[in-house]
Amino acid sequence: MCKWCLKHGAGGKWYLNAKNYLRETAESVDAFNYLEALWGNFEKIYIRKVLGISSKGIDYKLKLPIIGRVARWYIQRGIEKERNQNPLTNEGHFGQVIPLEEAKRIVTEMADTVVRAICPCRWMHRGMREESCLAFTALAEVLPRLPRYIPETGLKQLDGDEAASFLEEMDRRGRVHTIWTGPVPYIAALCSCDYPQCAAIRVRVDFGIKAVYKGEYVATLDPDKCVGCRKCAGRCQFGALVYADSLGRPVINVEKCWGCGLCASACEEGAIRLVPRDELPMVRGVY
Amino acid sequence: MRTIVEIDYSKCTSPEECGVCLQVCPSAVFIMYFTDEDFHNPKEWKVEAMFTSLCSHCNLCVKKCPKNAISITVK
Numbered sequence: 001m002c003k004w005c006l007k008h009g010a011g012g013k014w015y016l017n018a019k020n021y022l023r024e025t026a027e028s029v030d031a032f033n034y035l036e037a038l039w040g041n042f043e044k045i046y047i048r049k050v051l052g053i054s055s056k057g058i059d060y061k062l063k064l065p066i067i068g069r070v071a072r073w074y075i076q077r078g079i080e081k082e083r084n085q086n087p088l089t090n091e092g093h094f095g096q097v098i099p100l101e102e103a104k105r106i107v108t109e110m111a112d113t114v115v116r117a118i119c120p121c122r123w124m125h126r127g128m129r130e131e132s133c134l135a136f137t138a139l140a141e142v143l144p145r146l147p148r149y150i151p152e153t154g155l156k157q158l159d160g161d162e163a164a165s166f167l168e169e170m171d172r173r174g175r176v177h178t179i180w181t182g183p184v185p186y187i188a189a190l191c192s193c194d195y196p197q198c199a200a201i202r203v204r205v206d207f208g209i210k211a212v213y214k215g216e217y218v219a220t221l222d223p224d225k226c227v228g229c230r231k232c233a234g235r236c237q238f239g240a241l242v243y244a245d246s247l248g249r250p251v252i253n254v255e256k257c258w259g260c261g262l263c264a265s266a267c268e269e270g271a272i273r274l275v276p277r278d279e280l281p282m283v284r285g286v287y
Numbered sequence: 288m289r290t291i292v293e294i295d296y297s298k299c300t301s302p303e304e305c306g307v308c309l310q311v312c313p314s315a316v317f318i319m320y321f322t323d324e325d326f327h328n329p330k331e332w333k334v335e336a337m338f339t340s341l342c343s344h345c346n347l348c349v350k351k352c353p354k355n356a357i358s359i360t361v362k
Contacts, residue, residue, distance in 0.1 A: 040327060043320030047335065059340040060289065125315045127306025147328055196315040206341060 001278070002213060002287045004096075008185040013216060015098060015179045020187045021110045026138035029085075029092075031186045036142045037087035038182060039149060042120040045090050046199060050075060062207055075209055085183040090211075092183030095191070095200055096287075097215035099261035099274055103167050103177040103190060108160035111136040111190075115157055116166070118149045119191065121199040132170065132192045134163060139188040167192070174235055176201070176260040178212060195237045205238070213287040215259030217274035219252050225271035226250070232263040232272060254283050289362045290344065292316065292336035298356035303332040308348040308357060314341040317348070 001009065008014040019025055026032065038045065047055045050071050062068045078091045085092035098106075107114055116131045117139075123129060131151045135143060140157075143149055158166065167177065167190075175192035178200075182188030193212075196202045200211035219241065226249040233243035233250060240256035241263050243249075250263070252272075264272040278284050302309075302319055309317050318337045321329030336342075348357050 037326075043318065044326075046318060047320050047337065056335060056337060057339050059338050063340075124318050124320065125309065127303065127309040127319055145327055202315065202338075206338070 002096075002216070002285075004184070004213075005216075013102075014185065015096060015106065015187060016102065016110070018110050020185050021106075021112070021136060023112070023137050026186045026188075029183050029186050031138040031182055031188060032142055034085065034087045034092075035139050035182045035188055036145060038090075038093060039120060039139070039142065040146055041088060043124045045088060046124065048089065059207060072209065079209075079211055080184075082184055087183070093181055094184070094210070095178040095180045095212040097212065097258045097260050098177050098179055099215060099217060099259065100167060100171045100177060100265055101261075103179075104164040106179070106187075106190060107134065107158075107163035107167065113137045113140045113157060114160075114163045115140040115143065115155045116151060117143055117155070117189075118151055119197075120149065121191075121193070122197045123148070124199065125197050125202075132175070134158070134166070134190040136188055136190070138186065139182065171262065171265050174237075174262060176237060176258070176262065201237075210287075214257075214277075215261075216277055217259035217261065218254045218257040218277050218280060218283055219259065219261065219263050219272050220254070220275050221250060221252055222271045222273065223249055225269045226267075227269055227271075229268070231266045231268065235262040235266050237262075254280055255286075257283070290339045290342045291360045291362060292339050292342060292348075293358045293360070294334060294336065295354075295356040295358075296333070298354040299334060299352075300354075301332075302334040305353060307351050307353060308334060311347045311351050313345065313347070314338070314343060316342050 004014040010017045079094050081091040115135050117133045117135045118129050119132045170192035178191050178193050180189040203209040228248040238258050240253045241250050244251045261274050316338050319334050322333050323331045
C-alpha cells in the first residue's frame with residue numbers, strides 16, 4: 001500500500017474509498033474553485049516559472065547539479081502538498097495508475113456524476129480535441145464554465161454501464177487508466193492516458209518527477225499457460241514487457257512495470273496476471 | 288550538446304488552427320498554451336518548444352510547418 005492509502009484509504013486502497021469521491025469531501029478541500037483554476041490555467045501551470053526559472057527547456061535545467069536537485073525537490077513537494085494547495089503551482093494534484101477492473105468499479109460504484117470531457121493534456125501537447133477524460137462530481141460542475149473542454153456533443157452525463165463500456169473500449173485501444181486528485185484527497189477525474197501525450201506520464205518517464213504514481217500491482221507471467229500469440233506485445237507503454245522470440249513468450253521486467261494491466265487484458269489464455277506490488281520484495285513500496 | 292528550437296512568431300500566428308508541429312513531433316517536444324488573461328475562454332494561443340532535450344533532430348516539424356516558421360540548431 002502506498003502512503004496515500006495509509007492516509008486516505010480507510011484500511012484499503014485510497015482510490016477505492018468512496019469518501020474520496022463525495023461532494024462533502026470536495027467541499028471540505030474547496031475543490032470547485034481549485035479545479036476551475038487548475039483546468040482553466042492548465043497550460044500556464046505547465047509552463048510556469050519554477051523558483052524563478054522559466055520552464056522552457058526545463059529538462060536541461062533539471063540536469064544541472066545543484067539547481068536541478070532543488071527544482072526537483074520543490075516541484076515534488078508541491079505535488080504532494082496537502083494543505084492550502086495553490087492550483088496555479090499544481091499543488092496537491094497528482095495521479096495513480098489503476099487496472100481496468102478497479103476503474104470500472106469506480107465509475108459504477110463510487111462516483112456520483114460522470115461526464116466525458118476533452119483531455120487537456122492532448123489539447124496542450126498535440127492540439128487535438130479528444131474526449132477521453134471522465135470527470136466526476138466537482139469537476140463536472142465546473143466544466144460548463146470552461147467551454148474549451150466541452151465536447152461538440154455537449155457534456156453528457158454517463159451512467160455506470162456507459163462509463164464502464166467506454167473504459168473497456170479505451171482499454172482495448174491500449175490506454176492506461178489513471179485517477180487524478182483535485183486537490184488530494186478528493187478524486188476528480190479518471191483519464192485514459194498514453195505516453196507521451198499525457199503530461200504527467202511524460203514528466204515521470206522522462207524526468208523522474210512523480211506527478212503520477214505507479215499502480216498497486218505488477219504483471220507476472222505464467223509460462224505454462226502462455227501460447228506465444230504475441231497479443232500482449234506492443235501493449236506496454238513503459239518498456240516492461242518485451243516479447244522474447246527465442247523463448248517464444250514475453251518477459252516482464254517488474255521494476256519497469258506500472259501495473260496498468262493492459263498486457264493482462266490482452267491475454268486470452270489468462271497467462272498474465274496482476275499481483276499486488278507488496279508480494280514482490282523487489283518492487284514493494286516502489287510507486 | 289544542446290538543441291535550440293526557434294519559432295518565428297511573426298509567421299506562426301494561429302497555432303490553434305494549424306497544430307502541425309504538435310502532431311508530427313515523435314517525442315511531443317512542443318506544447319501549446321494561451322497568452323491572454325481570460326482563462327475561461329482564451330483566444331490567443333502560442334506554440335513553444337518546451338522539452339528540447341528530447342528532440343531527435345528528425346526535422347519533421349521544420350519540413351511540415353506550412354509557414355516555415357521553425358528552425359532547429361544544435362550547439
